[in-house]
Each structure stands twice: as structure tokens, then as C-alpha cells.
Amino acid sequence: MTRIELFSGTSAYGIELTCAYAERPEAGVAFALVSPGGELPRLVHWGRPLADPAAAIGLYDALRPQRVSGSLDFTPWPSIVPTQAESWIGAPRFEVRRGGVELMCGFTVTDMTIENGEDGNDNAAPAIVVAAEDAEQGVGITWRGELTASGLVRQRLTVRNLTPEAGALEIGRIELGFPVPADCVEILTTTGHHLRERNPQRQPLTIGRFEKLSMTGRPDFDASLLLSAGEPGFGFTRGDVYSVHVGWSGNSVLSAERLPYTQGLIGGGEILMGGEIELADGDDYTTPWVYGAYGTGLNEVAARFHGYLRGVHPELVAKPRPLILNTWEAVYFDHDYDTLTALADKAADAGVERFVVDDGWFGSRRDDTSGLGDWWISQDVWPDGDKSLKALADYVHGKGMEFGLWFEPEMINPDSDTFRAHPDWVLKPTANRLPMQGRTQQVVDLTNPDAYDHVYGAMDRLVGELGIDYIKWDHNKLVTEAVSPRSGRPAVHAQTLAVYRIFTDLKAAHPGLEIESCSSGGGRVDLGILEVADRIWVSDCVDPVERADIQRYTSLLVPPFMMGEHVGASPAHSTHRATSQEMRMATAFFGHMGIEWNLLKEPADALAKLADWTAAFKEQRAMFAGATCVHGDAADPSVRLDGMVAADGSTAVYRFTQLTTSPTYPAAPVRLPGLDATALYRVRPLSVNVDLEPSGIACGQSELGWWTADGVTLPGAALSAYGVRPPALHPAQAVLFAVERV
Numbered sequence: 001m002t003r004i005e006l007f008s009g010t011s012a013y014g015i016e017l018t019c020a021y022a023e024r025p026e027a028g029v030a031f032a033l034v035s036p037g038g039e040l041p042r043l044v045h046w047g048r049p050l051a052d053p054a055a056a057i058g059l060y061d062a063l064r065p066q067r068v069s070g071s072l073d074f075t076p077w078p079s080i081v082p083t084q085a086e087s088w089i090g091a092p093r094f095e096v097r098r099g100g101v102e103l104m105c106g107f108t109v110t111d112m113t114i115e116n117g118e119d120g121n122d123n124a125a126p127a128i129v130v131a132a133e134d135a136e137q138g139v140g141i142t143w144r145g146e147l148t149a150s151g152l153v154r155q156r157l158t159v160r161n162l163t164p165e166a167g168a169l170e171i172g173r174i175e176l177g178f179p180v181p182a183d184c185v186e187i188l189t190t191t192g193h194h195l196r197e198r199n200p201q202r203q204p205l206t207i208g209r210f211e212k213l214s215m216t217g218r219p220d221f222d223a224s225l226l227l228s229a230g231e232p233g234f235g236f237t238r239g240d241v242y243s244v245h246v247g248w249s250g251n252s253v254l255s256a257e258r259l260p261y262t263q264g265l266i267g268g269g270e271i272l273m274g275g276e277i278e279l280a281d282g283d284d285y286t287t288p289w290v291y292g293a294y295g296t297g298l299n300e301v302a303a304r305f306h307g308y309l310r311g312v313h314p315e316l317v318a319k320p321r322p323l324i325l326n327t328w329e330a331v332y333f334d335h336d337y338d339t340l341t342a343l344a345d346k347a348a349d350a351g352v353e354r355f356v357v358d359d360g361w362f363g364s365r366r367d368d369t370s371g372l373g374d375w376w377i378s379q380d381v382w383p384d385g386d387k388s389l390k391a392l393a394d395y396v397h398g399k400g401m402e403f404g405l406w407f408e409p410e411m412i413n414p415d416s417d418t419f420r421a422h423p424d425w426v427l428k429p430t431a432n433r434l435p436m437q438g439r440t441q442q443v444v445d446l447t448n449p450d451a452y453d454h455v456y457g458a459m460d461r462l463v464g465e466l467g468i469d470y471i472k473w474d475h476n477k478l479v480t481e482a483v484s485p486r487s488g489r490p491a492v493h494a495q496t497l498a499v500y501r502i503f504t505d506l507k508a509a510h511p512g513l514e515i516e517s518c519s520s521g522g523g524r525v526d527l528g529i530l531e532v533a534d535r536i537w538v539s540d541c542v543d544p545v546e547r548a549d550i551q552r553y554t555s556l557l558v559p560p561f562m563m564g565e566h567v568g569a570s571p572a573h574s575t576h577r578a579t580s581q582e583m584r585m586a587t588a589f590f591g592h593m594g595i596e597w598n599l600l601k602e603p604a605d606a607l608a609k610l611a612d613w614t615a616a617f618k619e620q621r622a623m624f625a626g627a628t629c630v631h632g633d634a635a636d637p638s639v640r641l642d643g644m645v646a647a648d649g650s651t652a653v654y655r656f657t658q659l660t661t662s663p664t665y666p667a668a669p670v671r672l673p674g675l676d677a678t679a680l681y682r683v684r685p686l687s688v689n690v691d692l693e694p695s696g697i698a699c700g701q702s703e704l705g706w707w708t709a710d711g712v713t714l715p716g717a718a719l720s721a722y723g724v725r726p727p728a729l730h731p732a733q734a735v736l737f738a739v740e741r742v
Contacts, residue, residue: 001025002147003049004114004126009057011036011064018112019057020128023049027151027304029294032056033128038109039086040079040132040143043179046153046242047294065261075261078179080130080143081107081157082265090257090265091209095172096139096159102172105139107132125149138163150307153178153292154247164281171277175253176290177267180229180242184264187256188234188298189224190553195541195574197221197522198553205229205264211255215271217443217479217492218249218524225525225557227254228298229266235633237297237673244268245305245557247527248288250496273490288528298556299630299673305527306559306629312531313562317625321561322353322402323614324594326472329542329573331598333360333367337387339600341395346599348399350607351614355396356404356472361389363416369440373412373419375458393466404470405462409455409502410495411441411477418454425451427491429481438477446498448486456502463510471506472537475519496528503532516564522550525558535562535592542568542596543575544587545732548640548657551591552631560644561625565591567610569598579732581606582690585613586655586734590624590644593617616688620644620653627652630674638662639726645674649716652739653686658729666701671723672739675716679741683724684711686736692727701728713742 004022011017015037023030030049034057035041044059065075072087082088085106096103111131117124125146133140140160147153155176161169185205189212190198203210212224219225228234230241246252246268254268270288277285295301310317325347331339335357344355359365361382363374371378382389393403412419412426414434419426419442426442428434434442446452462468484491507513514534517524521540530536536558539550547565554563565588571578588594593614599607624644632641638661643654654672662668675681685707692707704727706712712724719739727735 002116002126003053004116004128005053006112006114007054007057012061017057017060020112020114021050021053021056022114022126022128022147023053024147024149024151025049027149029147029151029153031145031147031153032059033080033130033145034060035109035112035130036060040081040107040109041112041130042077042079046178046292068261071261076259077262078177078265080145080155080176081141082177083107090259091175091255092173093175093177095174097170097172098167103134103137103139105134105137107134107141133162135162138166139169148308149311150304151293152304152308153294154289155292156287156289158284158286159279160284161279161281164279168278168280170275171272171279171285173269173271174287175255175267175269176287177265178242178244178292179262180264180266181240182263183231184229184240184242186230186232186234188228188230189226189254191224192221194221194520194523195539196546196550197539198225198550200549200553205256205258207258207260209255209257211253213271214252217251217482217495218475218519219252219526220478220523221521223525224254225554226293226301227256227266227268228301229256229264235297236299236631237633239297241295241298241301242266243293243298243301243556245291245293245527246270246288247291247531248496249499249524249526249528250492252288270493272493276490276493291527299628302556303628305557309530309559309562310626313534316534316561320618320621321592321625323351323617324354324356324404324564324566324592325352325599326356326358326566326594326596328358329568329596329598330600333365335360335381337382337392340392343598343600344396344399344401346607347595348401350595350599350610351618352401352595354402354404354470356406356470357392358406358472359408359474361405370413370415372408372441373416373444375407375455375462390466393468397467402469403467404472405466405468406472406474407459408474408476409459410444410446410475410499412444413440414442415440422451424485425454427479427482427484427495429483431485435481441477443477443479443482443495445484445486445491445495446502447484447491447494452498452502456505459502459506460509463506463513469513471513471515473515473517473533475524500528500532522554525554527557530558530562535564537564538591541572541574542566542584543572543577544579544584544734545577545659546575547587548659551587552640552642555629560591560629561621563591564594565589566594566596568596577732580690581609583732583734585610585688586736587657589613589617589655589736590629590642590653593621613688616686623651628674632670632673634668634670636662636664636668639667639670641670641672643672643674649676649679650741653736654739655734655736656726657734658731660731666728667726669723669725671721672719675719675739676741677715677717677720679716680713681716681719681739682711682713682742683719683737683739684709686738689735690733704728
């Protein structure tokens with residue numbers, strides 16, 4: 001039952017206080033704000049629900065810092081929008097200018113209200129709304145904080161120009177934050193590059209500022225989906241941890257900051273270029289949502305984001321995720337009707353339910369140097385008649401599969417008919433100079449209505465003509481020097497909104513259409529795009545050894561049913577590493593499973609084995625859609641333990657991966673998180689697995705007692721505390737085992 005209330009009182013300092021408190025007991029989260037004497041409120045609580053919510057008002061006196069020598073009369077205690085007027089001397093977090101002159105705003109609260117969701121609906125997000133203004137300088141703000149059903153606390157700020165007659169109000173950086181407890185002195189972020197996204201890195205939260213900037217018109221490969229601060233040594237299953245995420249697909253920042261006088265502050269926001277947003281008469285600007293997730297361990301943090309996205313996309317939970325074959329690593333640009341229909345036959349035999357034709361079907365697109373932007377079917381490759389692209393789509397539908405097609409709507413090759421006809425349809429800093437190219441591409445200015453209509457109109461027409469069920473939407477160039485020739489202003493903000501609009505307009509026009517967001521793999525992963533897309537392509541690297549951590553840390557934000565995880569060839573095209581078929585299939589098993597593999601070149605036994613695994617995936621995918629994704633903490637850096645636990649705790653499937661050789665021999669037992677401690681469970685191998693006969697992978701090892709059809713029966717508490725000993729595996733091997741409540 002949602003609870004949200006306002007309280008009033010007086011502090012020990014004689015200051016009138018207003019306190020707003022919101023909690024969701026079912027999610028185990030609450031937060032509280034206290035506004036002292038008309039000042040902007042402080043976030044005084046974020047964590048488990050309080051036994052007495054009214055007592056939250058006392059946290060103002062309990063936490064207010066004392067005045068210290070050598071400083072201002074008020075020691076910094078950051079409000080929801082820290083400014084120097086309240087003695088904040090850290091990095092600027094609210095920057096606005098009028099006529100090029102920065103305004104130093106001091107805000108007074110004019111209203112503080114609560115909302116219990118729409119029409120009192122407990123499933124709607126309860127909200128605390130704070131209105132404030134600097135009347136003398138003509139700046140008004142409205143802060144909104146919500147508590148979602150899954151326990152996310154999200155906040156955003158709207159800025160208004162109250163005196164447009166004094167001139168336009170230019171918006172600079174607006175960064176929202178969450179204070180964290182004083183013992184949260186370790187931060188976790190991720191770094192990476194193309195083919196190696198989401199690599200974890202840890203460091204102490206020292207005095208000073210740490211930030212992760214994304215300045216390429218997308219979050220990019222190096223983006224940290226979450227910035228997490230917690231108790232030293234926090235992991236997936238242990239330690240209080242507080243995480244933040246900016247739900248925006250354009251330029252942004254995540255930061256962690258400590259001053260000598262204050263506890264840590266984590267948060268972020270959109271980064272705007274000079275002149276990008278100017279507010280004239282009646283205009284306002286609203287920041288992206290900045291999300292906060294609290295939990296005991298990262299598994300609980302991730303579950304909050306996953307629960308939120310299940311609420312956004314109930315249709316993806318209800319419809320089992322169709323098994324995909326994508327043609328890219330099978331044929332690349334070598335499109336041919338006979339080849340692709342033969343591949344479709346093999347795909348259907350392997351259990352595939354969605355067949356996706358990748359890059360190379362349009363214009364002069366025979367490689368990646370030309371044709372992009374010419375969104376009409378190439379007559380050279382797909383001539384009209386019985387071997388047209390429409391005929392292929394009909395053939396795929398006739399096999400009982402959905403048909404998907406690749407687009408890169410935001411990009412264009414200078415070597416294209418569209419660019420030659422409309423050179424003004426690209427983002428560029430001057431009339432005569434293009435930004436540095438990437439993959440021989442430039443960025444289409446979707447803020448130009450004519451360019452937008454060209455792109456949307458072509459996609460809309462093709463979806464209708466071909467009966468497209470699924471779009472793979474790619475985004476392969478960094479968005480740099482992004483100025484719209486039409487407005488003469490930086491345009492990343494407006495470009496991002498235009499992308500969201502195409503997604504939503506296409507899906508509204510074609511009910512049931514699904515769209516995957518790919519950006520050279522994992523270059524655009526955030527809640528902004530995840531709210532309009534149905535799937536993300538996690539990485540262009542399908543090497544399962546690399547994917548072990550790429551998928552694990554992507555799942556801190558993205559639920560596995562929205563994560564594209566494909567079985568590829570061996571050796572992997574991106575790394576040339578050879579791995580077993582079982583390792584590749586086990587690694588792809590928990591997400592939205594697919595195939596990125598030329599099945600025409602594989603022997604019958606490999607195809608039969610693939611069909612067995614796809615059938616096993618289909619048996620589990622309905623459970624996976626609503627399951628809790630968990631990861632284990634292990635002292636052994638060579639192993640990984642990942643799992644999916646049914647929402648009611650009745651069943652689970654775990655994956656044990658031996659990435660490299662272990663310092664212990666055999667590998668130590670692995671604990672199984674997420675189970676009901678009071679229940680009794682049987683643990684046994686899943687029906688599909690690597691051969692563990694003595695003559696096989698575990699050569700020289702004795703049998704493992706529980707690795708039988710009967711398995712072993714243990715209490716959930718024991719499995720969580722002690723676990724089970726995994727099979728002795730060679731490096732780059734993985735096994736799956738099932739847990740069932742008895």
C-alpha cells in the first residue's frame with residue numbers, strides 16, 4: 001500500500017519545517033524531504049521505510065551540519081538544487097544565463113504538494129512536487145520526485161522564464177543528485193570500447209569529484225549505465241548500495257562528489273551546448289529523469305530497474321520473446337534470394353521464430369561506403385518478381401516466422417542519392433564543413449521536418465509493403481559538431497527527441513511492430529531509449545568469454561528479456577577465439593536468445609544440438625520474462641555464477657562459467673542467491689549441457705555426486721550460505737543447472 005504524507009513542525013533552531021514522506025512497503029523503499037523556512041528541501045531519507053514516518057521531520061535537526069571555522073555562516077548541505085546561495089561550493093549544478101550573463105539564483109519555495117498517483121491508483125507513482133522561484137531574477141523551477149512501484153526514486157526539474165521581457169533564458173548544466181550515507185565511500189562504474197562494453201571499475205569516493213561524461217550524442221560504449229556508491233566491498237548480494245542513472249539518449253553526465261564538509265552526492269543530468277536551449281515567452285525546459293535505486297547488493301538495485309521496465313512493456317512480458325536469427329555474421333552484405341531462403345529453412349528447423357535481414361538490401365549499399373539514406377529496395381540485389389525482397393518476406397512468413405529488416409535511420413553516406421540532393425540535411429558546424437566522418441557516415445538532421453518526413457515516410461511505407469514485424473535500428477556514428485543548418489544551433493537535445501518520436505510514431509502506426517535499438521552494439525543503452533524500444537543489442541561481440549561480463553553488467557539496468565544475446569560462430573568473428581558450441585549457447589540462454597551464425601555451413605549434429613538448446617530456451621522463457629536476474633559474488637575471479645529465479649521463488653536456472661583456470665582446484669562451491677531461505681529445493685543439471693563424462697571435458701576428474709538426474713535436495717538457506725560444488729571445467733566452459741522447490 002503506497003503511503004505519502006505531509007508533516008509540519010519546528011526545528012530546534014526555531015525554523016518552521018515542512019516534511020514530505022513517500023513509501024512503498026511492498027518495494028521496501030521510502031524517501032523523505034524536509035523544507036526549512038521556505039528554503040529548497042533537503043533529501044533527509046532514502047532507504048527502507050521508517051517505522052514512524054512522522055519522525056522523518058526530526059532528521060533535519062539530526063543531520064544538519066554545524067557551522068565550521070573558516071567557511072560561510074552555513075556549512076554546505078546540498079538541497080534538491082544546490083546553488084551558492086545556500087553555500088554550495090562544489091561543481092555548479094544549476095547554470096542559467098540571460099544575455100550571456102550567468103545568474104546566481106537563490107530560490108524560495110512557493111508550494112510543496114504531494115500526489116498519490118492518478119485517481120488514487122496505488123500503481124501510479126506517488127510524487128512530491130516542489131515549486132520555487134527567484135522572483136527578482138525571473139527564474140522559476142518545479143522539482144518533481146516520484147517513487148515507482150519497483151522502488152525507484154526518480155527526479156526531474158522544470159525551469160521557466162518568469163520575465164521574458166528581460167530577455168531569453170539560456171539553460172546550461174542542470175545536474176540533480178542524491179546524497180548517500182557517510183559510509184558509502186566506494187564507487188562502481190563501467191568503462192569500455194567497441195566490442196568490450198560494460199567493463200567494471202571500482203575506486204574510493206574521495207574528497208573531490210568523479211564524473212563520467214557522454215558527449216557523442218549517445219551514451220556510447222564507455223558509458224556507465226549506473227554509477228553506484230556503497231559500503232566498502234559491496235557486491236551483488238551484500239552491502240548497502242545506492243545507484244543513479246540518467247534516462248536520456250543524448251549528451252549526459254554521471255557524477256559522484258564529496259566536499260570536506262559533506263557526505264557524498266551522486267547524480268547526473270543532460271549536458272547542453274551553448275545556445276541549445278533558450279527560453280523565451282512561455283517556454284520551459286524539463287530535464288531528463290534522474291533515477292536512484294537503493295538495495296542490499298546490486299541484485300536488488302537491478303531488480304528495481306527490471307521491474308520498472310516490465311511495467312513500461314507489459315506486452316513484452318506477455319508475449320514469449322521470439323527466437324531470432326540475424327543474417328549479419330551469416331552473410332554480411334552478400335544478399336541473395338536463394339541463399340537467404342535456404343538460411344531461413346535451416347533457421348526454421350532450428351526453432352527460429354523471427355528472421356532478420358541485416359544491412360545491404362537498399363540503394364547502392366554493397367558495402368559500408370555508400371547508399372545509406374537511400375531507403376528504397378535495391379533492384380540490383382532484389383529485383384521485382386519472384387526473387388524480390390517482398391518475396392523473401394513472404395517466404396519467411398510462410399515458414400511461420402516473423403520478418404525483420406535492418407535500418408540506420410539517423411545516418412547517411414555522402415555517397416548517396418539523398419545526400420547529393422539534400423546536402424543541407426546533415427548536422428554540421430558550418431555551411432561548408434562536415435564533421436569528421438565515422439564509417440564513412442554523417443548524421444541526418446532529424447530536427448529538419450523535411451529530413452524527418454523522408455526517413456519516417458520511407459520506413460512507414462516499407463513496414464506496410466513488406467509486412468515487417470521487427471526493425472533492427474542501428475546507429476553507427478558518434479554525433480559530433482552537431483549543429484542544425486536549419487536553426488544554426490546545436491541540436492543534440494532536439495535530435496534525441498526526434499529519434500524517440502520516430503520510434504513511437506512507427507509503433508503507433510503499426511501495432512505489434514517491435515524495434516531493436518542497436519548502436520554499433522552497446523553504444524546507446526539507457527532508460528530513454530528502453531522506454532520506446534523493445535530490445536537492445538548488447539554488443540557487436542558475440543564471443544561468449546567477452547560476453548560473460550558485458551551481459552552481466554548490462555543487466556544492472558536492462559532486464560534480460562530485452563537483451564539481445566546470440567549464439568555465434570567459432571572462432572568468433574570479432575576476437576578469433578574458438579569456443580565450444582555449448583559455451584556459446586549457455587551464454588546466450590538467459591536473455592532474448594538469438595543466432596548470429598551461418599547455419600548453411602554447419603554439420604547436421606551441430607544443428608541438432610542447436611535445436612535442442614533452442615527448445616530448452618523456449619521451455620524457460622516465460623519464467624525468465626518475470627524472473628529476478630541474480631549474480632553471485634565469488635572470491636575466485638575466474639568463475640561467474642548467474643541465474644534467473646522465478647518471481648514466486650519456485651524454480652530457478654543458474655549458469656556456472658569457468659572463464660579461466662581457478663586458483664583453487666577443483667573450483668570452490670558457488671552460492672545460489674535469490675532463493676526462499678525457508679523452502680526445500682532439488683538442484684540438478686538442466687537437460688542440455690556439456691558432456692561431463694570422464695573421457696570428455698572433465699578428463700581425469702572423479703564424478704560429481706549431485707550431477708545426476710536425481711540431483712541433490714537442500715534448504716534454500718543452505719544453498720544461499722554454502723551453495724553447491726560446480727563441475728570441474730576447462731577454461732571457457734559453462735554449465736546450466738535447474739533448481740525446483742520440493
